[in-house]
Amino acid sequence: MSRIVTIGAAQLGPIAPDESRASAVNRMIELLKQAGDRGCNFVVFPELALTTFFPRYYEEDISKMNHHYEREMPSAETRPLFEAAAERGIGFYLGYAELTPDGHRYNTAILVDETGKITGKYRKVHLPGHSEYDPNRPWQHLEKRYFEPGDLGFGVWRQHGGIIGMAICNDRRWPETYRVMSLKGAEVIVLGYNTPDVNTSAFEPNHLRMFHNHLTMQANAYMNSAFVVGVAKAGMEDGCMLIGGSCIIQPSGEIVSQVSSVDDELITYSADLDLAKMGKETVFNYAKHRRIEHYGTITTQTGVELPPELSEAAE
Ligand code: CDV
Numbered sequence: 001m002s003r004i005v006t007i008g009a010a011q012l013g014p015i016a017p018d019e020s021r022a023s024a025v026n027r028m029i030e031l032l033k034q035a036g037d038r039g040c041n042f043v044v045f046p047e048l049a050l051t052t053f054f055p056r057y058y059e060e061d062i063s064k065m066n067h068h069y070e071r072e073m074p075s076a077e078t079r080p081l082f083e084a085a086a087e088r089g090i091g092f093y094l095g096y097a098e099l100t101p102d103g104h105r106y107n108t109a110i111l112v113d114e115t116g117k118i119t120g121k122y123r124k125v126h127l128p129g130h131s132e133y134d135p136n137r138p139w140q141h142l143e144k145r146y147f148e149p150g151d152l153g154f155g156v157w158r159q160h161g162g163i164i165g166m167a168i169c170n171d172r173r174w175p176e177t178y179r180v181m182s183l184k185g186a187e188v189i190v191l192g193y194n195t196p197d198v199n200t201s202a203f204e205p206n207h208l209r210m211f212h213n214h215l216t217m218q219a220n221a222y223m224n225s226a227f228v229v230g231v232a233k234a235g236m237e238d239g240c241m242l243i244g245g246s247c248i249i250q251p252s253g254e255i256v257s258q259v260s261s262v263d264d265e266l267i268t269y270s271a272d273l274d275l276a277k278m279g280k281e282t283v284f285n286y287a288k289h290r291r292i293e294h295y296g297t298i299t300t301q302t303g304v305e306l307p308p309e310l311s312e313a314a315e
Pocket of ligand 1 (some may be wrong): 047128129141168169170171173193194195196
C-alpha cells in the first residue's frame with residue numbers, strides 16, 4: 001500500500017459572531033472542492049471551525065451560549081460537509097464546540113474517514129485562559145468557563161495507511177501532547193488553532209506569537225519524528241486579530257508548506273509517511289535509546305519532595 005498521503009491544511013479566515021453554520025460549512029466545502037482538485041486524501045480544518053471564537057465573550061448564564069455548541073455530529077447543518085468530503089473520498093479533521101446529552105461541554109475535534117464515517121474523537125486537554133470576567137483584558141479568553149478539560153486522553157487512529165493523532169490549539173505548546181501520541185506510534189499529528197496576535201495576560205512582543213506557533217510545532221515534529229499539520233482560524237474576527245501561519249511540517253522539523261494569507265486558503269503537501277520511520281528507528285528509537293529509569297525523580301534532582309507550589313499547599 002502506498003504511504004504517500006496528500007494532506008490539505010484548510011485555513012479559515014474570520015467567522016463573524018452572526019455568521020450561520022450554513023455559511024461556515026459552505027466555505028469549508030469550497031476548500032474541500034479545491035482539495036479534491038488537488039488530489040488530497042485528508043484535510044485539516046481549524047479549532048472551533050463552525051463558529052466565531054466565542055470564548056472571547058463573557059456570558060453570566062452559560063446556557064445562553066448553547067447556540068455555539070453542536071449537540072450531534074453530523075447534524076442537519078454539518079452533514080453537507082461530510083457528504084462533500086465523502087463524494088471526493090477525502091477524510092478530515094474538524095474542530096467544534098461539543099455539548100453532550102448529559103450537559104458536558106468540550107472543545108472537541110473529530111477524525112472522519114474517506115467514507116464520511118467518524119473514526120476518532122479528541123477533547124482538548126489544555127484549556128488556556130480563565131473562567132471569570134477579567135476587566136483588564138480588551139477581550140476575554142474564557143475557555144475555562146465554557147469547556148471542561150478533555151476526558152479522552154491523546155488517542156491515535158490508523159487511517160490513510162498511517163497513524164494519526166489529534167490535538168487542539170494550546171495543546172501544541174505542551175511537549176506531553178506530542179510525546180504521548182508518538183509513544184503510541186503517531187506519524188501525523190494534526191491540530192487546529194485560534195491564536196490572538198496579542199497576549200492579553202502579560203506583555204509579550206507580538207512577533208513572538210508567530211515565532212512560538214511555529215517553534216513548538218516544528219520542534220515537536222522533529223523530537224517525535226512525525227508530520228505536524230497546524231491550521232488556523234485567522235484574520236480580524238470581531239475586532240480580535242488571529243494569527244494565521246497554518247503550515248505542514250515534516251518530521252525533520254522543516255515547514256514544507258505554509259499559507260500566505262489570513263483568509264480562507266488551502267495549502268497541500270504529498271507526505272511520504274515513511275519519512276516518519278527514519279527518526280523513529282534511529283535518533284528517537286524509544287526502545288533503544290529512551291532511558292526513563294535514568295531520568296531521576298524530582299526528589300533526587302532537586303532535593304524537594306514535591307514541586308514548590310504543591311509543597312506550600314501541603315503545609
Ligand atoms: N485557542 C487557544 O488555545 N489559544 C491559545 C492562546 C490563548 C494563547 C493558544 O495557545 O494559541
